Amino acid sequence: xxxxxxxxxxxxxxxxxxxxxxxxxxxxxxxxxxxxxxxxxxxxxxxxxxxxxxxxxxxxxxxxxxxxxxxxxxxxxxxxxxxxxxxxxxxxxxxxxxxxxxxxxxxxxxxxxxxxxxxxxxxxxxxxxxxxxxxxxxxxxxxxxxxxxxxxxxxxxxxxxxxxxxxxxxxxxxxxxxxxxxxxxxxxxxxxxxxxxxxxxxxxxxxxxxx
Numbered sequence: 366x367x368x369x370x371x372x373x374x375x376x377x378x379x380x381x382x383x384x385x386x387x388x389x390x391x392x393x394x395x396x397x398x399x400x401x402x403x404x405x406x407x408x409x410x411x412x413x414x415x416x417x418x419x420x421x422x423x424x425x426x427x428x429x430x431x432x433x434x435x436x437x438x439x440x441x442x443x444x445x446x447x448x449x450x451x452x453x454x455x456x457x458x459x460x461x462x463x464x465x466x467x468x469x470x471x472x473x474x475x476x477x478x479x480x481x482x483x484x485x486x487x488x489x490x491x492x493x494x495x496x497x498x499x500x501x502x503x504x505x506x507x508x509x510x511x512x513x514x515x516x517x518x519x520x521x522x523x524x525x526x527x528x529x530x531x532x533x534x535x536x537x538x539x540x541x542x543x544x545x546x547x548x549x550x551x552x553x554x555x556x557x558x559x560x561x562x563x564x565x566x567x568x569x570x571x572x573x574x575x576x
Contacts (some may be wrong), residue, residue: 366475369423372560377438379555380479380557380561381412381414381416381480381553381556381558381560382415382440382479383415383416383417383441383477383478383479384409384414384415384416384417384476384478384480384481384482384552384556385417385418385474385475385478385480385481385482385484386416386417386418386429386480386482386483386484387418387419387483387484387486387490387493387494387564388403388424388425388426388429388483388484388486388487388490389424389425389426389485389487389490389566390419390421390423390424390426390483390487390489391423391424391425391484391492392424392425392428392517392531393424393425393485394484395515395516397515398425398484398485398515398516399411399425399428400450400512400550401431401484401485401515401549402428402429402432402484403428403431403482403515403553404432404529404549404550404566405429405432405449405482405484405513405549405550405571406429406430406431406433406434406436406438407432407435407436408549408550408553409433409438409536409553410432410433410434410435410436410438410439411420411436412483412553413438413460413463414438415438415439415440415441415479416429416430416433416438416439416440416441417440417441417443417455417474418430418440418441418442418443418446418452418489419443419452419470419474420442420443420444420448420449420452420455420458420461421442421444421448421452421454421455422452422453422454422455422456423452423453424427425484425485425486426455427453429484430442430455430458430474431455433523434458435552437535438459440455440460441458441460441461441462442454442455442458442460442461442462443461443462443470443473443477444461444462444463444464444470444475445464445465445467445469446463446464446465447462449463450516451480457572457574471493471496474493475497475500475506476547478508479508479509479556480509480510480511480556480559480560480561480562481494481497481508481509481510481511482485482511482512482513482552483512483519484492484513484515484549485513485514485515485519485574491522494510494512497510497544498510498541498543498563501541501542502539502540502541502542503539507537507563509544509555509556509559509560510542510543510544511543511544511545511546511556512543512544512545513546513548513549513552514545514546514547515549516546517547524544526541526543529541544559552555563565568571
């Protein structure tokens, strides 16, 4: 179910254009969470990989996006109109797409991204990442899914998935494919390796109007 053996990305020659990051609109209790977000934002910029995120300036969302921008990276924010003030839409992004609903937001994030990463976050982060896991499970896409398990934050969730597997609610033919990294600097090599291994003729995603 898990994979913890990343290999180095090919700087300047990787397969990744954009990575979607789900994470908290708060910073959490551990300063390591914000540092990890900043480190990942810098890594995206240094590897010329665009960030797709929820558009807010608060918490870990703001940290990862601001770090990406500060190091010369590309950032696309996607935010519903009703959350612009609540999440304080980040200024200075390359593109800010304002949607009518959460559903539309998530669909655009799916369309724009080659992979999905969950940094620490709350129920919204979990819901968005689990939705992508579900779409993968039922064959709607094969884009990589990575849990950034900073300071063991996602350990209880990983244990829950293992619990579901032990009780046969995750069963053969409905495997949940995800990958765990403890260091955010392993995310890009992991995603690059997974994208490189996909068949060139595979259907990697469902068009927006078909979902």
